[in-house]
Amino acid sequence: MLSPPTLGKVIMSQLQDSFGRKFHYLRxxxxxxCNFKCSYCLPDGYxxxxxxxxxxxxxxxxLVSAFGQVGTQKIRIxxxxxxxxxxxxxxxRVVADNPHIKNIATTTNGYRLEKHAQEWFDAGLRRINVSVDSLDPKMFYQITGENKFDEVMRGIDAALTAGFERVKINAVLLKGLNDKDLPRFLHWIKNTPIDLRFIELMETGLGREYFEAHHLAGADIKAQLLADGWHLDTPSADDGPAQNFSRSDYKGRIGLIMPYANNFCASCNRLRVSAKGKLHLCLFTESGVDLxxxxxxxxxxxxxxxxxHGQLAQKKETHYLHQGITGVTQHLASIGG
Structure with missing residues (x-):
């Protein structure tokens, strides 16, 4: 147990690991x-x-109060x-009422967004990510197991109308499924001020066969974007491991999250707490510490x-996905992705 004077210094300091990475972002x-049955996450449903x-x-x-005291400025629900x-x-409202938290975001499948976007904005939510894995309604249904494409798209329009600071669209890259959708996505963001994020498929504890069938390297998409005139933006503190791209003739931006890229973990700035109160230092490799x-x-x-603070000293330098070590995470819904 730390002595009181030492404990006081620890409480006032920002969360930092032994590799010098500082953590201001809590998921x-x-x-x-979950009420969707996405093939890469919960193919058999919840x-x-x-x-x-x-x-x-x-x-x-x-929980929010404690993280706010040690430097957390952004919370994603x-x-x-x-x-x-x-x-x-x-x-x-609980998150918004904490004076330390400057950015409040959520990630949703969008199925309740049309009816509640304004209500959530008025409560203090300012940023929202909506999962849309395809702009083809039939492929959307094939990936998600739900025939709700039109409903989700109306929800995105409602979020834009409500005045959110940033609306992002998440799409997991899947070879043989939505990999032909890039032109549609680009056409959409030509005149729509949203951030489109392509997420490279990650192998989880139950997903070896699916991963081998559908993994598409984010580096290939990056090369295509650069060849087509997109420019890599200077990273901001909020970006974490994402690489963002823009073009002057497009209102929207593109982001790539490539967990298999070199040095992906070097810019890690986030921690996770599960719905049952376990702290996860990484999306992979460990089973979590009860809080x-x-x-x-x-x-x-x-x-x-x-x-x-004690657990941050145990955080590893990398997730070891390159070595095929996927840890104990069975599906991303179990700890919030």
Whole structure:
């Protein structure tokens, strides 16, 4: 146990690992339930393990408070599908009420977006990522298992109308499925001010066969973009490992998240907490450290922060995906992607 003077210094310092990386971004899952059946994540749909008990609003408030004290400025509310929580708007307000948090975002499949975009914006949400893996309704249905393409697209329009600072579209690159969609996506962002992010397929604990069949290297897309006149933007502190590209004649931008690129982990700036209160230092390689016992009362903040600092010392330099080590993560919905 740290002595009180030392503990005071630790509490006031930003989360940093032994490789000098500083962490100001928390991806906070609030449920692992999802109503879509995306082929690269939950192909058989969501199946609960018993009766799950996800973090309560009070536990979320205490978690956000602790992370805010150690330098966290951005929180992304994730899932599963986070908007399935009946108290999702209340969760947004809890995060927005914390003075340390400057950027509040969420990632959603968009199925509730059309009806609730303005409500969420008014509660304090400012950035939103919507998963749209294809602009072909038939391929969208094939990948997601849901015939909701038109509904999701109307939701994106509602988000743009509501006034979000940034609307991003996430698409997982899948060879033999949506790899022919790039021209459609480019046509869409020509006159639409959104950020389109292509995410390279990552192998998880249950996905070897799927990965080998559908992995498409992000480096190939990058080469194509550069050849077509797109320019690599100077990275900002908010970008993390993403590489962003722009063209003066396009209103939208393109981002690439390429976990198999060299030095991908060098710019890591994010931590994850699962819907059941486990801290994950990486999307892969480890099973998480329980924080829930220290989320019950605000009086536990100092001890919680001490645990956070102690765990950051254990963070590894890389995810080791290049060596085929996928860790214990069975699917990305389990810890919020």
């Amino acid at each position: 906070m899952s609030v449920t692992d339930v 199946h609960p393990d018993g009766k799950p008990k996800f973090l309560s609003l009070n536990e979320i408030e205490n 994730t899932g599963g599908e986070p908007t399935l929580r009946k108290d999702f708007t209340d969760i947004i 829930r016992d220290l989320l019950q009362h605000s009086s536990q903040q100092a001890e919680l922060i001490e645990r956070l």
